[in-house]
Amino acid sequence: MSTGSAVASQASQQDEFNPFLAMAERFDVAADHLGLEPGVREVLRAPDRELIVSIPVVMDSGQVRVFKGYRVQHNYLRGPAKGGIRFAPDVHLDEVRALAAWMTWKCSVVNVPFGGAKGGVVVNPRELSMGELERLTRRYTTAIMDILGPDRDVPAPDMNTNEQTMAWIMDTYSMHVRRSTTAIVTGKPLSLGGSLGRTEATGRGVMITCREALRTLGMRPENTRAVVQGSGNVGGIGALLLHREGYKVISISDISGAIVNDKGLDLPAVLTWIREHGTLEKFPEADHIEGTAALELDCDLLVPCATENQITSRNVDDVKAKLIVEGANGPTTAAADKRLEERGVLVVPDILANAGGVTVSYFEWVQDRMGYFWTEEIVNSRLEQAMVSAFNDVDRVRRRYDVSMRIASYIVAIERVAEVYKLRGILG
Structure with a gap:
């Protein structure tokens, strides 16, 4: 293989493993089936906001290390941005962009009134003590505070984060706004406003x-x-x-x-x-x-x-x-x-x-806003209804357009977001 061919092959493989390009390719196929206008495609494909932050943390040794963090809000046309926060050494911006976009389509396909977001910190959490993880989480929360809020952006657990991580985020946010705000995150411990079945x-x-x-x-x-x-x-x-x-x-x-x-x-x-x-x-x-x-x-x-x-x-x-x-x-x-x-x-x-997680996250957010909590049987029953309904919606579109389940899911999701966009219009 010539040098030029090897470089081209390597670039092709890199493109295959780029999650944002994979999302965009599937988006375009679904948009073609819908006959979506070029301007609407451009709006819906691109993230609304991207935030990159530096996170200084005092380690147990007394040394200060600086970590890189991201929060991408892909879309909030249908409601607050929603998406997890992951801690991993290989987190990168294109991955977070793709995951944020997938959250937009995921919320839409199960008809949950959220937009999509995702966050990440470049760190191997297994190398950090519990105290270091807490300081990292609290400092990251403070760095992205300006774009968070129960009506703006509601994080959740993801890879290498859990309900303890969410408790730290909730506490940090609550201290800054001077009131206990349980609806700022989902996937919390039950004692802090978490939901049964989450x-x-x-x-x-x-x-x-x-x-x-x-x-x-x-x-x-x-x-x-x-x-x-x-x-x-x-x-x-x-x-x-x-x-x-x-x-x-x-x-x-x-x-x-x-x-x-x-x-x-x-x-x-x-x-x-x-x-x-x-x-x-x-x-x-x-x-x-x-x-x-x-x-x-x-x-x-x-x-x-x-x-x-x-x-x-x-x-x-x-x-x-x-x-x-x-x-x-x-x-x-x-x-x-x-x-x-x-x-x-x-x-x-x-x-x-895998939209069951965000569906029950929505249930948790609703319960926090109401201050009234459901039994696990009610949560599971409503999850079942939402998932079966979403599957049937997608399967009908699959048969109608003669496409794969994936493209049908994108068609369902994009059509719902595009409808809201057209109804709301652009502020001139």
């Missing part, structure tokens, strides 16, 4: 989506072999709920790798092992393989719940599942998507499949 919401939404997708394929849970990538709130809870519904979950994974049992894993035992040991390593009654190898196992249902860019042009031809339900954000690249569609594999996209 922790399980994304995994439960994935389970509901799997069930609805199986029905469209004429498949039944008890005859379905499932592989779940990930074992946290999405993968672990999703796998457990699938197990309870009768699916044979043959593999689950974490950062250490994947475990496989062709006869089906005992999911309660697996999750107990993770709680006690912090990892799947050395779990008995299963074979251990590399985490990415699990994507290529012989199965009916594949549920990637880890991170972006897991199914790519490099491994898509080795993926054997008939149905893929995306529990993670952006696990399938656009190039891999095309190959799966050509093979007739049904892919239920992230902006539909």
Whole structure:
């Protein structure tokens, strides 16, 4: 291969793994089907606001380190911007942009009156003490305070953040505005205005989506072999709920790798092992393989719940599942998507499949604003209604336009946001 060809190939691969470009490509396809005007496309594709901040933190050693943080508000036409905050060493602006845009479409596809946002800090949280994490979180919150608020931008947990992180953000914001403001974040502890059912919401939404997708394929849970990538709130809870519904979950994974049992894993035992040991390593009654190898196992249902860019042009031809339900954000690249569609594999996209989390986040925000809290049964019932309704909306559009579930999801979401934009107009 010539030097020029090698450079071109490398650039092509970089484009494939750029999540914002992947989002934009799918946006354009959906916009073509809708006949969206060029000006409206330009408005809806671009983020409304991007904030990059420096976060000085006094470490336990007394040394000061400066971390980089982001908050991107993609769109707030339909309501306050909504989206998680992740702490990871590989966070970058294009990733946060893409995740913010996906949040806009995700809220719209389940008809939740929020726009999309996302935040991130470039840090490996495993290298920080609890005190350092708290100081980092509070300083980051202070740095982005000007664009936060229950009516402006409502953060939530994401990769490597949790309800404790949200408690720190809520407390920091509340101290600055001189009043306790529970609706500033979702995914909080119950004692601070959190919602019952929120922790399980994304995994439960994935389970509901799997069930609805199986029905469209004429498949039944008890005859379905499932592989779940990930074992946290999405993968672990999703796998457990699938197990309870009768699916044979043959593999689950974490950062250490994947475990496989062709006869089906005992999911309660697996999750107990993770709680006690912090990892799947050395779990008995299963074979251990590399985490990415699990994507290529012989199965009916594949549920990637880890991170972006897991199914790519490099491994898509080795993926054997008939149905893929995306529990993670952006696990399938656009190039891999095309190959799966050509093979007739049904892919239920992230902006539909993992929208259970933001749906119950909306419920939490509503409860905080009302000062009245619902039972877990009510939360789960309303989540079920929202997810089934969204799936049916998307499936009708899929059949109408003869497109993939992903493009149908984008069509549903973009049409709703575009309608609001046209009704509101531009202030002259």
